[in-house]
Amino acid sequence: MPKHETPMVDQLESGPWPSFVSEIKRQSEARHQKAKEMEEAGKPYQIPVDVCDDLLGVLEMSFKDGTTHWKHGGIVGVFGYGGGVIGRYCDQPEMFPGVAHFHTMRVNQPAGKYYTTEYLRQICDLWDFRGSGLTNMHGSTGDIVLLGTRTEQLEEIFGTLTHEMDQDLGGSGSNLRTPACCLGESRCEFACYDTQELCYQLTMEYQDELHRPAFPYKFKFKFDGCPNGCVASIARSDMSFIGTWRDEIRIDQEAVAAYIGGELKPNAGAHASRDWGPFDIQKEVIDLCPSQCMRLEDGKLIIDNKECVRCMHCINTMPRALRIGNDRGLSILVGAKAPILDGAQMGSLLVPFIKAEPPYDEIKEIIENIWDWWMEEGKNRERLGELIKRQGFQKLLEVTGIKPVPQHVQEPRHNPYIFWKEEEVPGGWQRDIKEFRKLHQR
Numbered sequence: 001m002p003k004h005e006t007p008m009v010d011q012l013e014s015g016p017w018p019s020f021v022s023e024i025k026r027q028s029e030a031r032h033q034k035a036k037e038m039e040e041a042g043k044p045y046q047i048p049v050d051v052c053d054d055l056l057g058v059l060e061m062s063f064k065d066g067t068t069h070w071k072h073g074g075i076v077g078v079f080g081y082g083g084g085v086i087g088r089y090c091d092q093p094e095m096f097p098g099v100a101h102f103h104t105m106r107v108n109q110p111a112g113k114y115y116t117t118e119y120l121r122q123i124c125d126l127w128d129f130r131g132s133g134l135t136n137m138h139g140s141t142g143d144i145v146l147l148g149t150r151t152e153q154l155e156e157i158f159g160t161l162t163h164e165m166d167q168d169l170g171g172s173g174s175n176l177r178t179p180a181c182c183l184g185e186s187r188c189e190f191a192c193y194d195t196q197e198l199c200y201q202l203t204m205e206y207q208d209e210l211h212r213p214a215f216p217y218k219f220k221f222k223f224d225g226c227p228n229g230c231v232a233s234i235a236r237s238d239m240s241f242i243g244t245w246r247d248e249i250r251i252d253q254e255a256v257a258a259y260i261g262g263e264l265k266p267n268a269g270a271h272a273s274r275d276w277g278p279f280d281i282q283k284e285v286i287d288l289c290p291s292q293c294m295r296l297e298d299g300k301l302i303i304d305n306k307e308c309v310r311c312m313h314c315i316n317t318m319p320r321a322l323r324i325g326n327d328r329g330l331s332i333l334v335g336a337k338a339p340i341l342d343g344a345q346m347g348s349l350l351v352p353f354i355k356a357e358p359p360y361d362e363i364k365e366i367i368e369n370i371w372d373w374w375m376e377e378g379k380n381r382e383r384l385g386e387l388i389k390r391q392g393f394q395k396l397l398e399v400t401g402i403k404p405v406p407q408h409v410q411e412p413r414h415n416p417y418i419f420w421k422e423e424e425v426p427g428g429w430q431r432d433i434k435e436f437r438k439l440h441q442r
Protein backbone atom coordinates (compact mmCIF):
# COMPACT_ATOMS: atom_id res chain seq x y z
CA MET A 1 0.00 0.00 0.00
CA PRO A 2 1.72 3.24 -1.10
CA LYS A 3 2.24 5.85 1.60
CA HIS A 4 1.00 8.68 -0.64
CA GLU A 5 -1.54 8.76 -3.45
CA THR A 6 0.37 9.90 -6.56
CA PRO A 7 -1.99 9.81 -9.59
CA MET A 8 -0.15 12.48 -11.58
CA VAL A 9 3.28 11.05 -10.96
CA ASP A 10 1.96 7.58 -11.87
CA GLN A 11 1.17 8.77 -15.38
CA LEU A 12 4.90 8.94 -15.98
CA GLU A 13 4.93 5.14 -15.92
CA SER A 14 2.74 4.91 -19.02
CA GLY A 15 4.22 4.53 -22.49
CA PRO A 16 6.93 2.21 -23.74
CA TRP A 17 9.84 4.05 -22.13
CA PRO A 18 11.80 3.29 -18.98
CA SER A 19 10.36 5.31 -16.13
CA PHE A 20 12.20 6.81 -13.18
CA VAL A 21 8.92 6.56 -11.23
CA SER A 22 8.84 2.77 -11.64
CA GLU A 23 12.48 2.61 -10.53
CA ILE A 24 11.81 4.68 -7.41
CA LYS A 25 8.84 2.42 -6.58
CA ARG A 26 11.00 -0.69 -7.01
CA GLN A 27 13.63 0.79 -4.76
CA SER A 28 10.99 1.66 -2.17
CA GLU A 29 9.74 -1.92 -2.14
CA ALA A 30 13.24 -3.35 -1.88
CA ARG A 31 14.05 -0.97 0.95
CA HIS A 32 11.01 -1.95 3.00
CA GLN A 33 11.72 -5.64 2.41
CA LYS A 34 15.35 -5.36 3.44
CA ALA A 35 14.82 -3.17 6.51
CA LYS A 36 14.47 -6.08 8.92
CA GLU A 37 17.48 -7.88 7.50
CA MET A 38 19.60 -4.73 7.90
CA GLU A 39 18.51 -4.34 11.50
CA GLU A 40 19.32 -7.96 12.32
CA ALA A 41 22.74 -7.53 10.74
CA GLY A 42 23.35 -4.56 13.09
CA LYS A 43 23.31 -2.08 10.20
CA PRO A 44 19.93 -0.36 10.38
CA TYR A 45 19.25 2.23 7.70
CA GLN A 46 20.70 5.58 8.67
CA ILE A 47 18.00 7.56 6.91
CA PRO A 48 14.23 6.88 7.01
CA VAL A 49 13.02 3.68 5.41
CA ASP A 50 10.27 5.53 3.53
CA VAL A 51 12.56 8.05 1.82
CA CYS A 52 11.46 6.88 -1.64
CA ASP A 53 7.75 7.04 -0.79
CA ASP A 54 8.15 10.61 0.46
CA LEU A 55 10.15 11.50 -2.64
CA LEU A 56 7.22 10.50 -4.86
CA GLY A 57 4.82 12.26 -2.49
CA VAL A 58 6.64 15.58 -2.69
CA LEU A 59 6.86 15.28 -6.46
CA GLU A 60 3.07 14.80 -6.67
CA MET A 61 2.61 17.88 -4.50
CA SER A 62 4.90 19.89 -6.81
CA PHE A 63 2.85 18.82 -9.82
CA LYS A 64 -0.38 19.86 -8.09
CA ASP A 65 0.99 23.19 -6.89
CA GLY A 66 2.93 23.93 -10.06
CA THR A 67 5.99 24.81 -8.00
CA THR A 68 8.97 23.05 -6.49
CA HIS A 69 9.04 22.05 -2.84
CA TRP A 70 12.82 21.83 -2.69
CA LYS A 71 14.75 24.70 -1.24
CA HIS A 72 18.37 25.57 -0.81
CA GLY A 73 19.21 25.51 2.86
CA GLY A 74 22.63 27.12 2.86
CA ILE A 75 25.89 25.38 2.15
CA VAL A 76 26.34 21.76 3.13
CA GLY A 77 29.50 19.82 2.51
CA VAL A 78 32.36 17.90 4.02
CA PHE A 79 35.29 19.30 5.93
CA GLY A 80 37.99 20.82 3.72
CA TYR A 81 35.97 20.64 0.51
CA GLY A 82 33.96 23.43 -1.09
CA GLY A 83 32.14 21.22 -3.55
CA GLY A 84 30.92 17.71 -4.20
CA VAL A 85 27.71 17.95 -2.17
CA ILE A 86 24.55 19.64 -3.39
CA GLY A 87 22.31 20.60 -0.50
CA ARG A 88 18.57 19.97 -0.81
CA TYR A 89 15.89 20.43 1.83
CA CYS A 90 12.16 19.94 1.50
CA ASP A 91 9.94 22.87 2.49
CA GLN A 92 7.26 20.43 3.78
CA PRO A 93 9.32 18.38 6.28
CA GLU A 94 6.34 17.51 8.52
CA MET A 95 4.43 15.95 5.66
CA PHE A 96 7.47 14.30 4.06
CA PRO A 97 9.99 13.60 6.87
CA GLY A 98 11.83 11.02 4.77
CA VAL A 99 13.07 13.76 2.45
CA ALA A 100 13.39 16.61 4.98
CA HIS A 101 17.07 16.50 3.92
CA PHE A 102 17.76 15.06 0.48
CA HIS A 103 21.34 16.02 -0.38
CA THR A 104 23.13 14.80 -3.47
CA MET A 105 26.75 13.62 -3.41
CA ARG A 106 28.86 13.66 -6.55
CA VAL A 107 31.51 10.96 -6.71
CA ASN A 108 34.41 11.29 -9.14
CA GLN A 109 33.95 8.56 -11.75
CA PRO A 110 37.02 6.68 -12.98
CA ALA A 111 38.37 7.65 -16.43
CA GLY A 112 36.32 5.86 -19.07
CA LYS A 113 33.83 4.74 -16.39
CA TYR A 114 35.29 1.29 -15.81
CA TYR A 115 34.29 -0.45 -12.59
CA THR A 116 34.76 -3.78 -10.96
CA THR A 117 31.57 -5.48 -9.82
CA GLU A 118 33.04 -5.49 -6.34
CA TYR A 119 33.31 -1.69 -6.40
CA LEU A 120 29.71 -1.33 -7.61
CA ARG A 121 28.47 -3.59 -4.81
CA GLN A 122 30.44 -1.58 -2.27
CA ILE A 123 29.04 1.75 -3.42
CA CYS A 124 25.47 0.40 -3.58
CA ASP A 125 25.78 -1.09 -0.07
CA LEU A 126 27.09 2.21 1.25
CA TRP A 127 24.24 4.09 -0.37
CA ASP A 128 21.57 1.67 0.85
CA PHE A 129 22.93 2.05 4.38
CA ARG A 130 23.52 5.81 4.55
CA GLY A 131 21.43 7.16 1.70
CA SER A 132 18.24 6.54 -0.23
CA GLY A 133 19.75 3.79 -2.36
CA LEU A 134 18.89 5.84 -5.47
CA THR A 135 21.74 6.61 -7.82
CA ASN A 136 22.19 8.25 -11.18
CA MET A 137 24.85 6.53 -13.26
CA HIS A 138 26.03 8.98 -14.45
CA GLY A 139 25.20 12.67 -14.05
CA SER A 140 25.69 14.88 -17.07
CA THR A 141 29.05 16.07 -15.73
CA GLY A 142 30.08 12.43 -15.62
CA ASP A 143 30.10 11.74 -11.88
CA ILE A 144 28.37 8.92 -10.09
CA VAL A 145 25.48 10.78 -8.51
CA LEU A 146 24.27 9.52 -5.14
CA LEU A 147 20.80 10.94 -4.55
CA GLY A 148 19.34 11.69 -1.14
CA THR A 149 20.99 11.67 2.26
CA ARG A 150 20.92 13.67 5.48
CA THR A 151 23.44 16.28 6.66
CA GLU A 152 24.72 14.18 9.58
CA GLN A 153 25.57 11.34 7.17
CA LEU A 154 27.85 13.38 4.91
CA GLU A 155 31.11 13.03 6.85
CA GLU A 156 30.43 9.34 7.46
CA ILE A 157 29.94 8.71 3.75
CA PHE A 158 32.97 10.79 2.84
CA GLY A 159 35.06 8.83 5.36
CA THR A 160 34.03 5.49 3.86
CA LEU A 161 34.60 6.72 0.31
CA THR A 162 38.06 8.12 0.95
CA HIS A 163 39.43 5.69 3.53
CA GLU A 164 37.86 2.39 2.55
CA MET A 165 37.23 2.81 -1.16
CA ASP A 166 40.06 5.13 -2.18
CA GLN A 167 37.47 7.27 -3.86
CA ASP A 168 37.15 11.05 -4.14
CA LEU A 169 34.19 13.39 -4.48
CA GLY A 170 33.60 15.29 -7.71
CA GLY A 171 33.13 18.99 -8.31
CA SER A 172 30.12 21.23 -7.85
CA GLY A 173 29.60 24.99 -7.55
CA SER A 174 32.04 27.52 -8.96
CA ASN A 175 34.95 25.18 -9.39
CA LEU A 176 36.48 22.78 -11.87
CA ARG A 177 33.87 20.12 -12.47
CA THR A 178 34.85 16.49 -12.57
CA PRO A 179 36.76 16.01 -15.84
CA ALA A 180 35.19 13.40 -18.13
CA CYS A 181 36.55 11.41 -21.06
CA CYS A 182 35.55 8.78 -23.57
CA LEU A 183 37.02 5.30 -23.18
CA GLY A 184 39.58 6.20 -25.86
CA GLU A 185 42.53 3.94 -26.52
CA SER A 186 41.33 1.33 -24.05
CA ARG A 187 38.73 0.07 -26.52
CA CYS A 188 38.44 2.33 -29.54
CA GLU A 189 40.49 2.23 -32.73
CA PHE A 190 39.54 5.84 -33.55
CA ALA A 191 41.26 7.31 -30.49
CA CYS A 192 43.89 9.86 -31.53
CA TYR A 193 45.33 10.26 -28.00
CA ASP A 194 45.06 8.63 -24.61
CA THR A 195 41.94 10.37 -23.30
CA GLN A 196 41.95 8.48 -20.02
CA GLU A 197 45.53 9.42 -19.22
CA LEU A 198 45.05 13.12 -20.01
CA CYS A 199 41.79 13.18 -18.02
CA TYR A 200 43.47 11.49 -15.06
CA GLN A 201 46.58 13.68 -15.14
CA LEU A 202 44.61 16.93 -15.30
CA THR A 203 42.29 15.72 -12.53
CA MET A 204 45.31 15.09 -10.31
CA GLU A 205 47.04 18.33 -11.27
CA TYR A 206 44.02 20.49 -10.55
CA GLN A 207 42.74 18.96 -7.31
CA ASP A 208 42.70 22.36 -5.65
CA GLU A 209 40.57 23.87 -8.39
CA LEU A 210 38.25 20.85 -8.21
CA HIS A 211 37.60 20.96 -4.49
CA ARG A 212 37.96 24.62 -3.55
CA PRO A 213 35.66 26.89 -5.54
CA ALA A 214 37.56 30.04 -6.53
CA PHE A 215 36.28 30.56 -10.06
CA PRO A 216 33.65 33.05 -11.29
CA TYR A 217 31.47 30.06 -12.17
CA LYS A 218 31.67 26.39 -13.16
CA PHE A 219 34.40 25.16 -15.53
CA LYS A 220 34.34 21.88 -17.41
CA PHE A 221 36.98 19.83 -19.21
CA LYS A 222 35.91 17.00 -21.47
CA PHE A 223 38.06 14.70 -23.58
CA ASP A 224 36.94 13.08 -26.83
CA GLY A 225 39.42 10.76 -28.48
CA CYS A 226 38.23 11.69 -31.98
CA PRO A 227 35.70 13.96 -33.70
CA ASN A 228 32.92 11.39 -33.19
CA GLY A 229 32.62 13.10 -29.82
CA CYS A 230 31.22 10.37 -27.58
CA VAL A 231 31.30 12.70 -24.55
CA ALA A 232 30.04 15.61 -26.72
CA SER A 233 32.82 17.83 -25.41
CA ILE A 234 32.28 20.42 -28.16
CA ALA A 235 28.85 21.25 -26.76
CA ARG A 236 29.27 20.49 -23.09
CA SER A 237 32.59 21.80 -21.83
CA ASP A 238 34.28 25.15 -21.38
CA MET A 239 37.43 23.48 -22.65
CA SER A 240 37.03 20.65 -25.05
CA PHE A 241 39.87 18.33 -26.14
CA ILE A 242 39.11 16.51 -29.38
CA GLY A 243 41.49 14.02 -30.91
CA THR A 244 42.60 14.62 -34.50
CA TRP A 245 45.47 13.94 -36.90
CA ARG A 246 47.42 16.20 -39.21
CA ASP A 247 48.75 13.79 -41.83
CA GLU A 248 46.66 11.66 -44.13
CA ILE A 249 43.80 9.22 -43.70
CA ARG A 250 45.31 5.77 -44.27
CA ILE A 251 43.62 3.96 -47.14
CA ASP A 252 43.59 0.22 -47.76
CA GLN A 253 42.50 0.06 -51.42
CA GLU A 254 41.85 -3.70 -51.27
CA ALA A 255 39.42 -3.19 -48.43
CA VAL A 256 37.80 -0.31 -50.35
CA ALA A 257 37.22 -2.77 -53.21
CA ALA A 258 35.81 -5.31 -50.74
CA TYR A 259 33.27 -2.76 -49.49
CA ILE A 260 32.31 -1.88 -53.07
CA GLY A 261 32.04 -5.56 -53.93
CA GLY A 262 29.87 -6.28 -50.88
CA GLU A 263 32.32 -8.62 -49.11
CA LEU A 264 32.64 -6.16 -46.23
CA LYS A 265 29.58 -4.65 -44.56
CA PRO A 266 29.57 -0.84 -44.15
CA ASN A 267 29.42 0.70 -40.64
CA ALA A 268 30.98 -2.53 -39.35
CA GLY A 269 27.62 -4.25 -39.89
CA ALA A 270 25.93 -2.01 -37.32
CA HIS A 271 22.77 -1.77 -39.42
CA ALA A 272 22.52 -5.50 -40.10
CA SER A 273 18.98 -5.59 -38.70
CA ARG A 274 17.71 -3.87 -41.83
CA ASP A 275 18.46 -4.55 -45.47
CA TRP A 276 19.72 -1.30 -46.95
CA GLY A 277 20.48 -2.86 -50.32
CA PRO A 278 23.93 -3.03 -51.93
CA PHE A 279 26.50 -0.56 -50.64
CA ASP A 280 26.88 2.47 -52.89
CA ILE A 281 30.19 4.19 -52.10
CA GLN A 282 29.32 7.23 -54.21
CA LYS A 283 26.00 7.84 -52.50
CA GLU A 284 26.87 6.76 -48.99
CA VAL A 285 30.39 8.08 -48.63
CA ILE A 286 31.72 10.33 -51.40
CA ASP A 287 28.60 12.48 -51.83
CA LEU A 288 28.25 12.86 -48.07
CA CYS A 289 31.78 14.13 -47.50
CA PRO A 290 31.14 17.65 -46.17
CA SER A 291 34.17 19.15 -47.89
CA GLN A 292 33.71 17.14 -51.10
CA CYS A 293 37.33 16.08 -51.00
CA MET A 294 36.93 12.44 -52.06
CA ARG A 295 36.65 10.80 -55.45
CA LEU A 296 36.94 7.41 -57.12
CA GLU A 297 39.49 7.02 -59.91
CA ASP A 298 39.77 3.66 -61.66
CA GLY A 299 38.21 1.96 -58.67
CA LYS A 300 40.68 3.62 -56.29
CA LEU A 301 39.57 6.01 -53.57
CA ILE A 302 41.44 9.33 -53.56
CA ILE A 303 41.25 11.83 -50.69
CA ASP A 304 42.46 15.40 -50.92
CA ASN A 305 43.61 15.43 -47.30
CA LYS A 306 44.28 19.14 -47.04
CA GLU A 307 40.57 19.76 -47.58
CA CYS A 308 39.40 17.05 -45.17
CA VAL A 309 37.69 18.49 -42.11
CA ARG A 310 38.08 15.28 -40.05
CA CYS A 311 34.34 14.70 -39.76
CA MET A 312 34.91 10.91 -39.44
CA HIS A 313 32.01 9.97 -41.74
CA CYS A 314 34.04 7.98 -44.26
CA ILE A 315 36.08 6.27 -41.54
CA ASN A 316 32.96 5.31 -39.58
CA THR A 317 31.36 3.89 -42.72
CA MET A 318 34.36 1.90 -43.95
CA PRO A 319 36.49 1.27 -40.85
CA ARG A 320 38.41 -1.63 -42.42
CA ALA A 321 39.43 0.49 -45.42
CA LEU A 322 40.06 3.90 -43.86
CA ARG A 323 41.98 4.71 -40.71
CA ILE A 324 42.92 7.82 -38.82
CA GLY A 325 46.34 9.23 -39.68
CA ASN A 326 49.55 8.45 -37.82
CA ASP A 327 50.55 11.96 -36.74
CA ARG A 328 48.01 12.30 -33.97
CA GLY A 329 47.18 14.85 -31.32
CA LEU A 330 44.20 16.96 -30.39
CA SER A 331 42.38 20.21 -31.05
CA ILE A 332 41.35 22.48 -28.18
CA LEU A 333 38.03 24.29 -28.35
CA VAL A 334 36.76 26.73 -25.77
CA GLY A 335 33.58 28.38 -24.56
CA ALA A 336 30.76 25.85 -24.94
CA LYS A 337 27.92 26.10 -22.46
CA ALA A 338 24.24 25.41 -21.83
CA PRO A 339 21.79 28.33 -21.90
CA ILE A 340 21.85 29.41 -18.23
CA LEU A 341 22.57 33.13 -18.43
CA ASP A 342 23.19 33.80 -22.12
CA GLY A 343 22.15 31.42 -24.92
CA ALA A 344 23.66 27.98 -25.56
CA GLN A 345 27.01 28.02 -27.31
CA MET A 346 29.27 25.47 -29.01
CA GLY A 347 33.02 25.56 -28.49
CA SER A 348 35.23 27.75 -30.72
CA LEU A 349 38.49 26.42 -32.05
CA LEU A 350 41.49 27.80 -30.17
CA VAL A 351 44.32 25.34 -30.90
CA PRO A 352 43.95 23.48 -34.22
CA PHE A 353 46.57 20.87 -33.34
CA ILE A 354 48.75 20.05 -30.37
CA LYS A 355 50.52 16.85 -29.43
CA ALA A 356 49.05 15.16 -26.35
CA GLU A 357 52.05 13.65 -24.62
CA PRO A 358 52.89 13.45 -20.91
CA PRO A 359 53.60 15.56 -18.92
CA TYR A 360 51.22 17.75 -21.02
CA ASP A 361 53.04 20.96 -20.07
CA GLU A 362 51.97 22.89 -23.17
CA ILE A 363 48.33 22.01 -22.55
CA LYS A 364 48.61 23.02 -18.89
CA GLU A 365 50.09 26.36 -19.88
CA ILE A 366 47.12 27.13 -22.12
CA ILE A 367 44.68 26.13 -19.37
CA GLU A 368 46.38 28.28 -16.75
CA ASN A 369 46.61 31.34 -19.01
CA ILE A 370 42.89 31.05 -19.69
CA TRP A 371 42.08 30.68 -16.00
CA ASP A 372 44.22 33.69 -15.06
CA TRP A 373 42.30 35.85 -17.53
CA TRP A 374 38.87 34.49 -16.63
CA MET A 375 39.46 34.82 -12.86
CA GLU A 376 40.65 38.38 -13.33
CA GLU A 377 38.02 39.58 -15.80
CA GLY A 378 35.06 37.20 -15.48
CA LYS A 379 31.98 38.56 -13.74
CA ASN A 380 30.20 36.54 -11.11
CA ARG A 381 28.47 33.57 -12.85
CA GLU A 382 30.01 34.41 -16.21
CA ARG A 383 31.14 31.32 -18.13
CA LEU A 384 34.30 31.42 -20.21
CA GLY A 385 32.24 31.45 -23.43
CA GLU A 386 30.40 34.56 -22.27
CA LEU A 387 33.64 36.33 -21.39
CA ILE A 388 34.98 35.49 -24.86
CA LYS A 389 31.85 37.00 -26.38
CA ARG A 390 32.09 40.09 -24.18
CA GLN A 391 35.81 40.83 -24.62
CA GLY A 392 36.39 39.16 -27.97
CA PHE A 393 38.22 36.10 -29.28
CA GLN A 394 41.17 38.31 -30.09
CA LYS A 395 41.62 39.02 -26.39
CA LEU A 396 41.67 35.30 -25.73
CA LEU A 397 44.43 34.91 -28.32
CA GLU A 398 46.42 37.64 -26.60
CA VAL A 399 46.17 36.17 -23.12
CA THR A 400 47.08 32.69 -24.33
CA GLY A 401 49.86 33.97 -26.59
CA ILE A 402 48.41 31.99 -29.49
CA LYS A 403 48.97 33.48 -32.93
CA PRO A 404 45.87 34.03 -35.08
CA VAL A 405 45.56 31.43 -37.84
CA PRO A 406 42.97 31.01 -40.62
CA GLN A 407 41.22 28.25 -38.64
CA HIS A 408 40.20 30.90 -36.09
CA VAL A 409 38.19 32.77 -38.72
CA GLN A 410 34.60 31.65 -38.89
CA GLU A 411 33.77 33.58 -42.07
CA PRO A 412 35.28 36.42 -44.12
CA ARG A 413 34.65 39.81 -42.54
CA HIS A 414 31.64 41.85 -43.62
CA ASN A 415 33.25 45.28 -43.57
CA PRO A 416 36.54 46.71 -44.79
CA TYR A 417 37.55 48.44 -41.56
CA ILE A 418 40.68 47.39 -39.80
CA PHE A 419 41.29 48.11 -36.16
CA TRP A 420 44.84 48.97 -35.33
CA LYS A 421 46.09 49.09 -31.82
CA GLU A 422 47.97 52.16 -30.74
CA GLU A 423 51.17 50.23 -30.17
CA GLU A 424 50.97 48.76 -33.65
CA VAL A 425 50.93 52.24 -35.25
CA PRO A 426 54.10 54.26 -34.58
CA GLY A 427 53.08 57.74 -33.42
CA GLY A 428 49.60 56.70 -32.37
CA TRP A 429 46.24 57.68 -33.89
CA GLN A 430 47.05 61.38 -34.18
CA ARG A 431 49.70 60.75 -36.80
CA ASP A 432 49.94 62.19 -40.27
CA ILE A 433 47.36 60.74 -42.66
CA LYS A 434 49.98 60.13 -45.34
CA GLU A 435 51.95 57.87 -43.09
CA PHE A 436 48.80 56.08 -42.12
CA ARG A 437 47.97 55.39 -45.78
CA LYS A 438 51.49 54.16 -46.42
CA LEU A 439 51.04 51.70 -43.63
CA HIS A 440 47.88 50.33 -45.25
CA GLN A 441 49.60 49.94 -48.61
CA ARG A 442 52.38 47.76 -47.21
Ligand code: SF4
Residues within 6 Å of the ligand: 182, 183, 184, 185, 188, 189, 190, 191, 192, 224, 225, 226, 227, 228, 229, 230, 231
Ligand atom coordinates in the same frame (compact mmCIF):
# COMPACT_ATOMS: atom_id res chain seq x y z
FE1 SF4 B 1 36.14 6.24 -29.87
FE2 SF4 B 1 36.09 8.72 -30.77
FE3 SF4 B 1 34.05 7.81 -29.32
FE4 SF4 B 1 36.36 8.24 -28.13
S1 SF4 B 1 35.07 9.81 -29.10
S2 SF4 B 1 35.09 6.41 -27.89
S3 SF4 B 1 37.82 7.71 -29.73
S4 SF4 B 1 34.66 7.07 -31.33
Ligand code: SF4
Residues within 6 Å of the ligand: 288, 289, 290, 291, 292, 293, 294, 303, 307, 308, 309, 310, 311, 312, 313, 314, 315
Ligand atom coordinates in the same frame (compact mmCIF):
# COMPACT_ATOMS: atom_id res chain seq x y z
FE1 SF4 C 1 35.47 13.79 -46.06
FE2 SF4 C 1 34.94 13.57 -43.48
FE3 SF4 C 1 36.20 11.60 -44.70
FE4 SF4 C 1 37.47 13.92 -44.28
S1 SF4 C 1 36.75 12.49 -42.72
S2 SF4 C 1 37.47 12.75 -46.18
S3 SF4 C 1 35.80 15.37 -44.50
S4 SF4 C 1 34.11 12.29 -45.11
